[in-house]
Amino acid sequence: MRSPVNRHRLWQVVVDAGLVVAAWVLSWYLRFDEEPPVYYRRYLEWDVVVLIVGITIPVFVAFGFYNRWWRYVSTRDIWSAARGVAAVSVATFLVFTLLDFHPARVPRGIWIVNLLLLLAFVTGSRLLARTLIERPGARSVIARGKEVIIVGAGDAAEQILREMLRTPALGYTPIGLVDDDPRKKNLRLHGIRVLGTTDELGHLLRDRRPDELLIAIPSASGEQRERIVEVARVENVPVKTLPGLAEMISTDFNLTGQIRPVEVEDLLGREPVEADIESIAGYLTGEVVLVTGAGGSIGAELCRQIARVGPTRLVLVDNGERGLFEIERELVDERSFHATAAVLADAGNATKMRQVFDKYRPAVVFHAAAYKHVPLVEANPAEAVRNNTLVTRTVADTAVEFGAKRFVLVSTDKAVSSKNVMGQTKALCEWLVEAWGHRDDTRTKFCGVRFGNVLGSSGSVIPTFRRQIARGGPVTVTHPE
Template identity: 65%
Template sequence: MIPVNRHRLWQLGADAGLIALAWFLAFKLRFDQLRLPAYYEDYLGWRTIAFVVALKLSVFIAFGFYNRWWRYVSTRDMWGAARGVLAASLLTYLLFYFIPVHEVRIPRAVPLLDMLLLLSFVASSRMLARTIIERPPAGSLVAHGREVIVVGAGDAGQLVIRELQRSRALDATPIGLIDDDPRKRNMRLHGVRVLGTTDDLEHILRDHRPDELLLAIPSASGEVRRKVVDAAQREHVPVKTLPGLHELISGDLDLAGQIRPVQVEDVLGREPVEVDLESIASYVAGKTVLVTGAGGSIGSELCRQIARLGASRLVLVDNSERALFEIERELVDERGFPAGVPVLADVGNRVKLRQVMESYRPAVVFHAAAYKHVPLMEANPLESVRNNVLATKVVAEVAIEFGVARFVLISTDKALNPRAVYGQCKALCEWIVASYGLRPDIPTRFVAVRFGNVLGSSGSVIPIFRRQIERGGPVTVTHPEMTRFFMTIPEAASLVVQAGAIGQRGQVFVLDMGEPVRIADLARNMIRLSGRDPDRDVRIEFVGARAGEKLHEELWSETETVTPT
């Protein structure tokens, strides 16, 4: 049985009428005359037609015809309808042929004609319903809501176009498409014409004056996104985008619902690093994994990815009650992972950490807990040493004591030729990990991962600049020539998981982050993305380098041997 509601009732009624009509017309076409021979008239009696309708509707229900909305009918649904009609017609023919319902057997041509007619009726009725529902209402030939030009005429672009046309709630009408494939010029996608390529974008924007530009290429590189954004900004057209591939994979399937403003992460100009985690994460699948600093930016993303990779249990260690509560509830409520164990503890407390290790016996430890704000560590050097260096030594020694198979340390590019207390502490942490990792009497495999600046992490420059722009400025930059390497939080966490899989004893891994980014350019891009002018609306103020800061960061030194993975 199927649940009864008004949508299914009118679908059943419509199909019942189509079945009766196809059956009647099949006989009329077979004999090509107004009146049937008398010995076939029983086949058009109301009892026979009612039997055929009931039989075929039962088959349609069995094939799931009424589990779908006609307004969302697809090619796959059409193939399902064809199979259902074929099965219903074949069953009807066999029953009439082998069971003597009437004195004369049914003509062999009638079931074939009936099947073809019914298939055309079923398919056309559903397509007609979708066309009528999606057709703009009378009097709305003029675009309603915002006029939008969509960049990208691929799969994502056509899904977005269809959703914009279908949903009045989005309050937008697509008026054109942009695509760099010259073969698509002047082609139409759901009735929307491809106007040109991104090289023609400024000219197209001047001619059509849309209210918004939508970038619908999830796999677009940062360079392509920046080209589109720059052209739109010169014509003063706001830009929105679909998220990147890693966000789409972890998010929902409603592309139109994921449209968001372009962010500075989208225009860094570097291809995002895609890691096939499933192929290299067997070492965490089915294992107990412990993450220190689980409530932090990197730690929480690590927890999300490890939960997705099938860890049997995830021990979340953090000394922040609020952060620990939030990541534990997210894993349970949003990720469907109930096997998280929140532990409120300071990882520098050896007694507490031994209790945790003894209770849960983790096979893998990711050590992300650390104080990381450079000026604060300059003002509190002893606390930096206690929480970063001594705590790392405690975690490493307790991991060895309880037979942890793999230990991964989160480090930083500031550990190389360090000037600041924070960088010096992280350099000592790398030495601790390397010294334990190279000892043949210790079975635990120790590795470290060296990051650049992580976009969007707590205390990073992005949220600071964003708050300053919202207040109207000034945006404070330490030095006009200062540069930094940048990576996203998902990239950072993926690198950590990958390093745990391929790392050998005492190795340090570094993400190839491309060319460093000038902080002043980053500030200007963020101001432009907010719809303002960096020279007129929001002022940039250079305040001088802070204690311990370097003008340019490095990823490895001349004394280190670098090998690509």
Template identity: 70%
Template sequence: FNRTIAIVVSIKLVVFVLFGFYNRWWRYVSTKDMWGAARGVAVACLVADVTVYFASPVHDLRLPRSIAAMDLLLTLAFVAGSRLLARSLIERPGSGGLVARGKEVIVIGAGDAGQLIVKEMQRSRRLGYTPIGLIDDDPRKKNLRLHGVRVLGTTDELPHILRDNKPDELLIAMPSAAGEARQRVVDAARTARVPLKTLPGLHELIADDDNLASQLRPIEVEDVLGREPVDVDLDAIASYLADETVLVTGAGGSIGSELCRQIARAGAARLILVDNSEPALFGIERELVGERGFPASIPVLGDVQNRTKMRQVFDRYRPGVVFHTAAYKHVPLMEANPLESVRNNVLGTKIVADTAVEFGARRFVLISTDKALNPRAIYGQCKAICEWIVESYGARDDISTRFVAVRFGNVLNSAGSVVPIFRRQIERGGPVTVTHPEMTRFFMTIPEAAALVVQAGSIGGRGEIFVLDMGEAVSILELARNMIRLSGREPEREIAIEFVGTRPGEKLHEELWGEAEEVAETTHPKISRARRPSIEAAWLEDELLVLEHLVDEGETLELVSRLAAMLREPRRAEAPVLEDTLH
């Protein structure tokens, strides 16, 4: 008998080791792990029972089939039960477990993210949270329990729920929620005077980080202005970025750095990071290599105005796709420095475009702006000419590189933009300075803009201009008021708002479409095509030579006059580009 026991135990231990039973951290056991355990138990019992049946350690006694069945059931119960017991002991409440540990919280969202947050709070005492309820907009979930925590109702019932069950804090666990849904929660929390935190949006969530609780942060204006999550066609993106060498100019900037993150995620073979700012370049390269596990990031400290440097970079790495984001962008600064605006934004774009063509890049994607339409400012005029360069090069039959431009409005929280300026003013106690009470701007988040830029690059283009869906224009005054309220204070009572007048070159309202442009759909619902007669290539080439000469000679007044004349009477071909293919 003892010999039989020894044989069975030895066989099962060997099989369990082979199936990795002792390689798992059973505190975090999953359904997949338990199915693996069941398979291991079945194999172990089968091998052990067959061995005992044929070896017959007990003389003249065959193994009854009922014993084999009982062995399987008991072993499975023991393996599963021992692990369940271990997990229960690890995750059990401490003494006085009926009393909440730390802050009592209500979690908004009973989906995957919500259940993970609740689970993490219950498992980890150091977080200092005790979930006392859940809120979800699916009425069918009401009164259901998730890890023992009841779903109290929907967000429409939140004000009433907060009166009856006022928590220490609210946590939004809806990474894919639209800004409107988050705004309802923010309003209810402010009325009830309950502190609020949130998980970041889908694009901001750290990949492969199971500890969602560590990513909770205070709610910011981007969260309530954000719109529906962008539906990115990953197959289309992968078809032109996967295993490709991609070059990004301005890689350390707000849009450039986010483009780098998303391109790395799309499976590019190499990513060439070009920037003239050493700290910005160092920061994005370290993030990609150290935090995001993308070692094929090659930082190049260089200026797009330097044709020799650009040719060296393209010659060495031979990029197949180029995203040109490098640009000076601050409108008042460009008004004060028109020579540098043209040198960097216009001539720099031409240098990168020429080099991309010379070294056989397949695609060239320019980042443009809504300020390129009917521009009053030097910055807008320069970006309008950049669009012309794309149109002109894309229409040439002797160029195989596919040129496209992507036009959109302001991005929230970019360096030097209105959101960080308002945030610093609020932190100092005000006043918050608004240029004009009727000023409006189009906004989207940086991840959303970058995702749509990458998507637009996958759509066919021969000098085409793509325009991103920016939603409704946002009042800058309302933006300031929202940010003050999110800081926990009241606008104009605790934080003053001052009107300082429009700055040089600014317009009260920006546009996304020109009067002579036709709006055409594309394969993506949030990307439209602007159709217009293409620019006359020979005329543009001559004008660019004149601009280059004026910049080299330092003729500021003549340069400004020439820019205005070019924008006033551009020479265009007779018919717009009508290509509408997907490549």
């Protein structure tokens, strides 16, 4: 077994030995307020002192004193040191008692004073070492890099603040904290003062003029982040944030490495909705599944999730070569799902679709093929009707003809009281699916699902908003209000 006391830790052993000697000798002088009586001086002779050091150091080794870096000493390390010092006191007391070392017994007060002194010396030396190592240099009086105000005064903010102060290379100088809790105002965290509450953020930014504002509240809701970002935008102060709790858990724990610009997702009034794929796995596992528009953003994500539940075969249909190739390669190479069939075809071609259905006999059909960019669809209404509405009819009719068990239409929230061509064409798709669903002469079950803005999807307004935010605004919307 490798000894924890190597040449790099030997100086710690020497320091501890000196502290043990100092605590033992000083306890006698404190106990008697002057030089100890003659009949006790035997306990201060060098051989006795060496014996005490010989008892102490092995106990310290056993309690892992030299497995820890002094520069990173924590409260847990301090408690471990307290247990080790207590064990040393017990061991020394037993040795002196059992060996009948000297006719004059060690006074009980000596054991108590020595315990307290040794505990103070051992823990104090480690805390002092950390303080000296982390102490800012002489040049730290001058701001290094960007001056930043941190929103939050909790655990995440404490870790971020400590890392900023300890690592000048990060390029941040914290100049204050802001927190929702008014009771924290004027308190200090690592020497940095809590300037006020988030309600006072506006005038604090005007008074302090930081280079950046950092949101260090991983549990903050989208509404809270949005309010903070809006205040910072008015004061023309850039904002960065820590990710949410779920994102932090799934990534590296290095908080400073996770500081990033605020994304649109951070400002949502609710968390993004994740597909509950497990709830629909029952009718996908062991079946042939066909997805139209498989190369698109929503179709591709459907393919990824469907592949997780183990269909017999996943048929990918798309008329775009690049998107179809990329999702097929991703499923095969990255996700090790080889039961794929990539079909480069226009889903509106009835003859081709009959060939595909006849060859693969899909039991479940997800129809995600559609034009979704509102301005383009508005400028090309005839093509929108063909690709969105007529293609849906072709795929639905073919699914019924070949006895598919389920047909799922991927629709949009714009189909509700639609005011534009895209929404109207998707509304027609829903009526087609609803009409098939009410018929009794087919075994195919029809249903539809309406998506709002799917984060990162093609045609979503979110990427447009993100580019506008990166340019400094404004964020444009089509609604007059």
